Amino acid sequence: MPDIIVADPNDFGVKTRYMDLGDGTKAAVVVSLDRMMVAGGASTFRALSAANNNAAVIKNSAAILYGIQISNMTALGATRVVKLYNQSTIPVAADLPAMVFVVPGNFPIDISRSRGVAFPNGLAIAITTSILDGVLAAVGAGDVSVNLNFT
Numbered sequence: 094m095p096d097i098i099v100a101d102p103n104d105f106g107v108k109t110r111y112m113d114l115g116d117g118t119k120a121a122v123v124v125s126l127d128r129m130m131v132a133g134g135a136s137t138f139r140a141l142s143a144a145n146n147n148a149a150v151i152k153n154s155a156a157i158l159y160g161i162q163i164s165n166m167t168a169l170g171a172t173r174v175v176k177l178y179n180q181s182t183i184p185v186a187a188d189l190p191a192m193v194f195v196v197p198g199n200f201p202i203d204i205s206r207s208r209g210v211a212f213p214n215g216l217a218i219a220i221t222t223s224i225l226d227g228v229l230a231a232v233g234a235g236d237v238s239v240n241l242n243f244t
Contacts, residue, residue, distance in 0.1 A: 135159050135242040140218070142173075142237040146229040147220040151241060153181035156216035157209035160242035163194055163202045166235065171198035173237045174221050176229075181215030186227050195224055196237070209244070216243060 138151045158177070165173045176190035184190075191212065196202055220237050222230045 133244075135244050138218075138239075138241040138243065140220070140237075140239045141235060142220050142232045142239075144234040145231045147218065147232070147237075148184045148229060149218055150181060150183055151216040151218055152212075152243065153215045155214070156212040156243045158206070158212060158216065158241060158243045159209045160205040160240075161194065161202070162204075162238075162240040163196050164238045165196040165198055165200050166238065167198045167233070169198045171236075172196065172222070172224075173198075173232055174224050175237065175239055176219045176221065177212070178217040178219070179212045179214050180217050182217065184217050184219045184229065186229050189226055190219075193224060205242075212243075216241075 136152075140147060140149070161175075161177075163175050165171070167173060173196050175194040175196065176184070177192040177194075178184045178188055179191040180188060192210070194202060218239070218241075219229050220232050220239065221228065222232055
């Protein structure tokens with residue numbers, strides 16, 4: 094069965110893509126806004142997970158996030174979590190994430206925002222196995238690929 098793409102013109106070009114998982118079930122996979130980014134383009138950040146929580150500072154000053162692509166390359170059922178922080182320091186368990194992306198095993202996520210999401214204090218990341226705030230459990234090497242588009 095082919096993928097199904099649903100578009101709502103009242104939502105500024107938002108598209109949700111439903112992929113057939115091969116066993117008759119479907120899952121929403123991609124949400125994107127089809128608008129141009131700011132003149133001059135965005136910077137990119139790419140990470141392939143190491144065998145730790147991959148905590149890092151992406152930008153230590155104000156940032157605007159325009160897009161994120163995440164691939165969880167582990168087996169089905171092995172959820173991985175990408176946490177983004179509004180801060181200019183390396184995240185630790187005591188820090189509260191600004192955004193959390195839960196990615197099921199063997200699953201991609203692709204989100205673009207034409208107006209962006211502001212991170213006025215800086216942009217930092219952690220890749221973990223837990224959705225819980227205060228937990229930054231290690232993932233495996235090569236489990237997750239993350240690409241960010243930001244200014």
